[in-house]
Amino acid sequence: MSKWMSKKTGSIFMISTMTVMLAACGSEESSGSSEGEGSKYPEDSIEVVVPAGAGGDTDRNTRTLANYMEEELGVSLVIQNVEGSGGSTGTSEVLDSDPDGYRVVAYHDAMLLNNILGLTDYSYSDFELAGISILDQSNTFMVSAEAEYDNAEEMIEYAKKNPGDVNVATETGAFTHLQLLAIQQETGAEFNIVDAGGASDKITALLGGQVDVVPTSLGLVEEYVESGEMKSLGILAEERLEQFPDVPTFQEQGIDVTFDKTFMWAFPPETPEEVVNTFSEAMETVVTDNEEFREEISSYAVQPEYMNPDEAEKLLDETNEYYTELNESTE
Template identity: 60%
Template sequence: MKGIWKKITFGAAAIALAAGLGACAESDQAEGESNSSSGYPEKPIEVIVPAGAGGDTDLNTRIMAKAMEDELGKPLVVTNVTGAGGTTGTQKVKDAKPDGYTVLAFHNSMLLNKIYGLADYTYSDLKVAGVGVLDQSNTFVVSKDSKFKNVEEMIDYAKENPKKVTVATEVGSMTYMQILQIQEETGVEFNIVDVGGASDKITALLGGRVDIVPTSLGLVQGYLESGDFVALGVMAEERLEDAPDIPTFQEQGVDLVVDKVFLWAFPADTPDEIVATFTEAMSKAVESKEYQEEIKKSWLNPTYLNPEEASKKLSEVEAEYQELHELTEGQ
C-alpha cells in the first residue's frame, strides 16, 4: 500500500513539475512575443514612393523619413517605384508582408487611380498611419513672357478663345483633376496636353510648348525666384505665409481650394501596435523644429493628422473627386 502511495505521489509531483515548466515556457514565449512587438523597429524600414526621384512626392518623403529616423532609431530607406500612375508602387505595399517594414508614402493620386479604374483598391484597403504634410501651394505657372499675369486674364482669354490655351498635365493625375475643376467652375475649355510627370511639364513650359503648367510652388521655386516663371495664383483659402505676394484663386473669382494630402500607410494586416509606434514617431517628427524648417522651405504646411483624421480627410477628397469625375466623364 505504501509503495502504491509513493508511486502516486511521485507521479503527481512529476505532473505538477511538468505543468509548471510548461507554464514558464508559455510565459517566456509570450514575453518574447511582447518584447518582439514592443522592440519595433529592429531593422531598416523600406519606404515605397510610387513616383520618380526629384519630384515633390519624393522630396517630401525624404524630409519626413529623415526626421522620423531620429524618433525610431532605425533608417528609413526610400525606394522609388514608378509605373502605371503610381499603382505599381501602391500594389507593392499592398502585397508586402505586414510586419511593419514596408510602408507607402503617397498622396491623392491613389484616390484617382481607383476612380479612373487603374486600381481596384484605395487608401482604405491599407492601414493608414497618418499624414505629415498638406500641400496648399498648388498653382498655375506661366513663363515670364506670357500674355497672362493673373488668373482673371487667363480665364477671360480662355473664354474668348476656346481650346487655345494649352495646359500641360499627366492625364489621371492631380493636376489633370485641377484643370477639370477649373473648367467646370468657370466654363472655359483648355487644350489639355499630356506631357508626363512634374519634370516633363516644367521642360515643356521652358521650351514654349505649353502656356500653363499646374504644379506646386516648391517644385518651381528656383524659376519663380529667377523670374523665369510667374505664379498666377494659389489654390488655397488664404495667401501662404511664405508667399504673401501670390493671390489665391478665390481672390480672383475662381472658387477652388486644393489640398494635396501626403499619406503614409502599411499593408492592411499590419499589427495595430506597430502602426501606433510609427504614428507616434510621425507626430513627434512633425513637431520637431528641424522638420518644420525644412518642409517650409518648399512652402508646405507641416500638418500632422492621426490615422482617423487622415482617413476622414482622404474620404472627403475622394468624394469631391468622384463627384467631379461623374460631372466631367468623357472630357
C-alpha cells in the first residue's frame, strides 16, 4: 500500500482499473442474481415416487392428479412405482434424494404407520410437506359374493365363533394393518391376518379365493360390486357415502371404528421453500379450481381436499397421535 501511495500516478491508474473491474464483477453478480431470480422451477420433468404397486388406489389417485398438475407446472410428472415393506422402500428412497425439487413422494397415512409399527425410524415430519390433495372415506371390507356373511356385524360374529378362521388380507405395516388390529381390539374377534401385498395383490387374492376378506377403498373395487363378484360389508366412516348410499357404516353395525385416508405429497428434507411452495400452489389450483379433475377424482369415491403444508402438518400431527394411542391399546 505504501508503494502505491508514493507513486501517485500509478496509484490512480491502479485504483481506476480496480474500480472498473469491481464494477464489472458487480454487474456480473447482479446479472447472475437476476437470472437466478428469473429462472422458474420446474425446468425439467419431476419424478413422482408412489410407494405402492400399479393398479391400486394410491397409484390411481396419484396418476390422476399428476396428469392435471402437468398443465399447471409445464413439465412432465413421471410416476415410478416403488413397492416393498409397507411402502417404506419408496419413502426411504425419496428421503435420501437430492433436495432439488425433482423427486417427490405421493403417499398416505401408511407413512405414519410405518414408523409407529417399527418399520422405519422416520416419518412425515422428516420430509418437506407439499400438502394434502385427497381424502378417502370409502375404506371398506370386501368379500366374495358367495361369502356367508353379508355385513360386518355378521362377519365379526362368525370370526368370534371361529377364531383364526377368517383370512383377512393386508400388507404388514400398511394402512389396513392398523384397521385390523383396531377392529380386533374393539370387537374381540380374532382374524388370521395374511400379508398379501399391495392393493391390487389383495384384490387378486380375494378373486382367487386365497383370502376371505380384503380391506380396501370401495371406489377401487366398484366394478366388482357392479358385476356381482364382490360385496361390501360396510365402510369405516362416520356417515354413508353419497355414491354408495346402501352401504352401511361399521358404526351403524355396532363397531365403533373409523378410518380416513389422507393422500399427501412430500419432498426430501431441505428442499427449498420456494420450490415446495411452487409445487403446492399448482396442487391447490388443480384440487380447488379444476372442475374436470374434481369430477374425475370424485368418481373414485374419494374427495378432492387441498391442505397447504402447515394445514397438512397439523392434521398429520393429530392423526399420528391417534394412531399411536390406538396401536398402544392393541399391544
